[in-house]
Amino acid sequence: MSAVLKPKSKAIVCDGNEAAAWAVTLARVDMVAVYPITPQSSLVEYLAKFVADGKLNAEIVDVEGEHSVLSVLHGGVLAGARAYTGTCGPGLAFMFEPYLRTPGMRMPLVMSIVTRDTLTPQSVWGGHQDAMSVREVGWIQMYCETVQEVHDTTILAYKVAEHRDVMLPVNVCHDGNYLSYGAARIELPSQEEVDAFLPPPSTNWHAALDPSRPMAVDPLTGGAGGPGPALFVRYRKGHCAGMQNALAVIEQAHEDWARIVGRRHAPLVESYRMDDAEAALVTLGSMTGAAKDAVDAARERGQRVGLVKVKTYRPFPVQAIVKALSGVRAVGVVDRSVSFGWNCGPLFQDVIGALHFAERRPAAMSFIGGLAGADITTDHFGAAIERVQALAQDGVVGETVWLNERD
Amino acid sequence: MYEIRIHGRGGQGAVLAGSILAAAIVNEGNYVVAVPSFGFERRGAPVASFLRMDDREIRQMTNIYRPDCVLCIDPTVGRAVNIFDGIKDNGTWIQTSAKTLGELAVPDKVATVGLCDAVSIALEIFKRPITNTLMLGAFARTTGLVSLDALRAAVEDSDFRDAGLRQNLLALERGYNETVVHKIEKREAA
Numbered sequence: 001m002s003a004v005l006k007p008k009s010k011a012i013v014c015d016g017n018e019a020a021a022w023a024v025t026l027a028r029v030d031m032v033a034v035y036p037i038t039p040q041s042s043l044v045e046y047l048a049k050f051v052a053d054g055k056l057n058a059e060i061v062d063v064e065g066e067h068s069v070l071s072v073l074h075g076g077v078l079a080g081a082r083a084y085t086g087t088c089g090p091g092l093a094f095m096f097e098p099y100l101r102t103p104g105m106r107m108p109l110v111m112s113i114v115t116r117d118t119l120t121p122q123s124v125w126g127g128h129q130d131a132m133s134v135r136e137v138g139w140i141q142m143y144c145e146t147v148q149e150v151h152d153t154t155i156l157a158y159k160v161a162e163h164r165d166v167m168l169p170v171n172v173c174h175d176g177n178y179l180s181y182g183a184a185r186i187e188l189p190s191q192e193e194v195d196a197f198l199p200p201p202s203t204n205w206h207a208a209l210d211p212s213r214p215m216a217v218d219p220l221t222g223g224a225g226g227p228g229p230a231l232f233v234r235y236r237k238g239h240c241a242g243m244q245n246a247l248a249v250i251e252q253a254h255e256d257w258a259r260i261v262g263r264r265h266a267p268l269v270e271s272y273r274m275d276d277a278e279a280a281l282v283t284l285g286s287m288t289g290a291a292k293d294a295v296d297a298a299r300e301r302g303q304r305v306g307l308v309k310v311k312t313y314r315p316f317p318v319q320a321i322v323k324a325l326s327g328v329r330a331v332g333v334v335d336r337s338v339s340f341g342w343n344c345g346p347l348f349q350d351v352i353g354a355l356h357f358a359e360r361r362p363a364a365m366s367f368i369g370g371l372a373g374a375d376i377t378t379d380h381f382g383a384a385i386e387r388v389q390a391l392a393q394d395g396v397v398g399e400t401v402w403l404n405e406r407d
Numbered sequence: 408m409y410e411i412r413i414h415g416r417g418g419q420g421a422v423l424a425g426s427i428l429a430a431a432i433v434n435e436g437n438y439v440v441a442v443p444s445f446g447f448e449r450r451g452a453p454v455a456s457f458l459r460m461d462d463r464e465i466r467q468m469t470n471i472y473r474p475d476c477v478l479c480i481d482p483t484v485g486r487a488v489n490i491f492d493g494i495k496d497n498g499t500w501i502q503t504s505a506k507t508l509g510e511l512a513v514p515d516k517v518a519t520v521g522l523c524d525a526v527s528i529a530l531e532i533f534k535r536p537i538t539n540t541l542m543l544g545a546f547a548r549t550t551g552l553v554s555l556d557a558l559r560a561a562v563e564d565s566d567f568r569d570a571g572l573r574q575n576l577l578a579l580e581r582g583y584n585e586t587v588v589h590k591i592e593k594r595e596a597a
Binding site: 011012013146175178179181182183184185286288289290292293375376377378 | 425429433438439441443465467468469470472
């Protein structure tokens with residue numbers, strides 16, 4: 001239900017999927033390609049409704065599958081359109097081939113991943129496994145904690161993607177179920193504010209077709225001879241440089257958002273009650289709210305514990321992580337997905353990799369919870385805090401802890 | 408923070424009831440988070456939805472395990488699931504039922520019971536046993552946590568139109584007026 005309240009009020013109650021659809025509308029997106037899939041379906045249904053109601057002046061392309069969703073948007077972006085789609089799980093898997101091509105072509109489109117656990121066993125519920133499975137493909141990934149953050153980040157993402165130092169696609173990840181259907185009070189910015197924040201796209205003609213300057217797009221490149229090796233390296237290095245440039249651009253975009261709209265979100269990582277902390281949880285996505293409440297409860301018991309939320313996951317904010325965690329004795333990283341190759345969570349791997357650059361390295365352990373729609377409650381986080389507190393004292397790192405093992 | 412768990416059956420509008428209640432709460436300047444339970448909901452199968460309200464921002468996006476209030480919009484779903492699971496001491500139970508308080512088994516932890524024969528009223532208004540807006544009226548009457556005016560505004564802002572809107576506004580009103588609230592005195596510890 002869209003419950004727009006008093007006309008002069010900007011506060012509405014909506015779920016994360018509707019919040020993303022409002023963001024796409026306010027960002028004046030030109031083109032949307034859609035294929036509905038749970039738990040993303042209502043997002044693209046809202047967009048179709050907004051177009052039908054005349055709220056969103058965009059071309060909607062209703063295609064026969066996700067491979068075509070992204071391929072169609074490639075055409076739109078090459079023609080200079082601001083483009084959007086959303087998907088998850090099996091849909092993301094089906095679009096993998098054009099998904100790979102998108103960042104290499106430096107296409108600044110935005111795609112929500114309404115995160116869903118992957119097959120198999122068969123599951124339609126939330127989990128980060130789908131987004132995590134594509135973490136090394138060269139897209140920017142930002143994870144949202146609240147319905148408000150889903151809304152704001154989906155607009156912010158265009159500012160990042162279209163920046164000339166970046167020119168890369170962005171995944172805005174919001175948790176299936178908990179954020180897709182979870183509803184909250186949010187404040188919508190005005191169209192004037194969003195227009196001031198996000199001007200019309202200045203088409204980058206290195207990545208767009210120009211009839212007066214015909215060019216081949218994505219020709220065969222590489223091999224062992226001729227200009228191949230050096231040219232291929234040039235593309236890869238340029239892509240990596242764009243990812244690194246994104247760190248500063250993401251910070252600046254959040255700063256601009258705070259200045260124009262008046263709402264501030266931590267751009268890379270958020271430190272919560274970390275000032276004198278000796279133990280810290282690291283979280284990602286909608287689990288963070290319950291984790292903060294558990295940290296407050298532990299603080300009331302006199303435990304010196306804090307929390308670091310990772311907002312920007314790709315590019316990984318190595319320096320920000322090191323800065324946030326270098327003062328603690330122990331870190332517990334809570335993942336909503338699994339690294340099958342290492343019997344721990346993928347965020348855990350990234351965090352301990354970053355901490356290699358810390359002057360004093362805290363002990364670290366991996367927690368995995370919230371798979372396939374399972375809840376991570378304040379009780380789970382309370383238990384995790386106890387474990388990390390013990391780790392801070394004895395430094396003995398145990399096995400990965402599966403938080404829902406006995407639920 | 409006040410935590411409400413809504414129990415019903417698929418197709419009765421428990422999730423929609425949560426949305427309308429959420430909008431009404433925000434209408435009165437408070438904060439709210441509403442999380443539906445997830446699954447392949449089928450018509451008739453037990454469903455739940457979860458709602459937190461507070462006068463400050465709410466951070467937990469999780470299900471509710473220790474509700475202050477259980478709002479049950481179906482007369483028989485309590486036979487299929489334990490609707491009182493985890494209810495707090497001095498909890499509130501709002502139930503659609505044609506029975507009187509004496510005919511119901513009230514758990515010790517429940518201190519306030521709001522009873523409304525919503526199925527019978529719904530059959531008069533809708534000719535179908537749709538109890539969700541009726542039971543929102545019952546919630547307002549029993550708890551006083553949201554006003555009937557705010558609920559009315561939220562129903563008017565929802566997707567109901569014409570006859571459906573008039574019926575639901577009437578249902579809200581009758582649910583409010585025809586709910587009997589019982590305060591149960593503290594029982595002696597066994």
